[in-house]
Amino acid sequence: VEVSFTMDSQGRVVQSSFTPPVPGLQVISHCRNIQDRNAITLYLDYSVPALVLTGETTAKSYRDTYANPTPASMLVDSVERALLRSKIRYDYDAAALAGATHPERSLLVLHKSPELTEIITSLLDRSDNMFAHALLRTIGSRDYESKGMECMSSELDHIGVAAVKRWLELQGIDTEPLFMRDGSGLARANKASVGFFGEMLTMMAHRRFDGVRLCDLMPTASGRVGATLKNSPLSSRIVLKSGSMRHVQCCVGYYPADEPRYAFAVLVNNYTCDRSGIKEQIGTFLCNLFQ
Structure with a gap:
């Protein structure tokens, strides 16, 4: 908005x-x-x-x-305005939860999503933030379903975050430096330290889920962090995920790509050069570190 x-x-x-x-x-x-x-x-x-x-x-x-914290109210208001502009009469009453009923439903369309590994590969490569957000909400929904409970869709972010943190803590990861509000990571309320990333990546380095490791799904460095790394032999031997927002540039990953020996996390806040400059410096740093 x-x-x-x-x-x-x-x-x-x-x-x-x-x-x-x-x-x-x-x-x-x-x-x-x-x-x-x-x-x-x-x-x-x-x-x-x-x-x-x-x-x-x-x-x-x-x-x-900025990200909109109340997309539902914006959608309702936008639809109402569009109907009024088109002079279409309508009736709309917001129902309280206590009075809500379950009307008969008809299946309009059945869509089969790609495999989970395809979804994760895409979101790590292209930063499909809404895929990440949907995955977190799916985790929240499955967590409640496993307990035989139902929840409102507006609660799924909170439930998903709690489930993710609980799982990480069971793996021995300190979640104190993780401030997570949703799955997209687009708002500044979502924060994490490089220490957290390092611990999490180390824990995930050799874990396999259905035979697949996190490093198998991450893209190679390529041109994501400057020309120096892109033109280096290391370009295909480092896998990483980069992320950014205003005054923030971050990248995390593994080296070597096929059998990780090192997990790394680089986070730069409030840099004074332009974004291409800081990405070039991060790439040079990784070259100096691993060459």
Whole structure:
């Protein structure tokens, strides 16, 4: 959703708007006003719901695109507006959970997804964030089904995160440095330390699930972290997954690709060069490390 907001000299939000509109969504500021400083960090608070701003800012207007914590309300509002524009009459009543019933259903279409290994290979290669999000929600759904329980779809993120953390802890991984809110990883509320990545990758290095290891599904380095590594013999011998958001660049992986001896995690925050520059430096670092 595109968000526009204006900050005053006290660091308060004096005006905000969303495109398309998102009923009930707020912009909340916990920023400090410092002249000529603009270092705002945003995270999603699903309980309000709100986009929460922290950091330092001066009085000015901002416009950017962020993840929407309440897609359902935006969808309902967008459909209602489209119907009104087309002069289509409709009746809509939001039913409380206690009064909800299970109407008769008719199967419209049956779609068979690719194999799980194909899905994971694709999301590691192309960063199919919605695939990752769907996998987490599937884990949450299966976790409740295994207990003979039902849950609302809005609860699946929380249940999936709890199930993933529980499994990691059973493998001896410290999840204290893992702040996970959803499966897509698109919001800054999702955070993890390089220590966590290192432990998790080491644990997964030689584990096989249906005969397949994580390193078998990860893409080779190729041109993901600069020309130096791309043009090095190491390019095909390192597998890695890179990720980024504003002022953040990260990559994790294994070397050698076929029989990992090393797991690595590189995370750079608040770098001062452009993104291509930091990716080149990470690639050079990996070349110096493993050549």
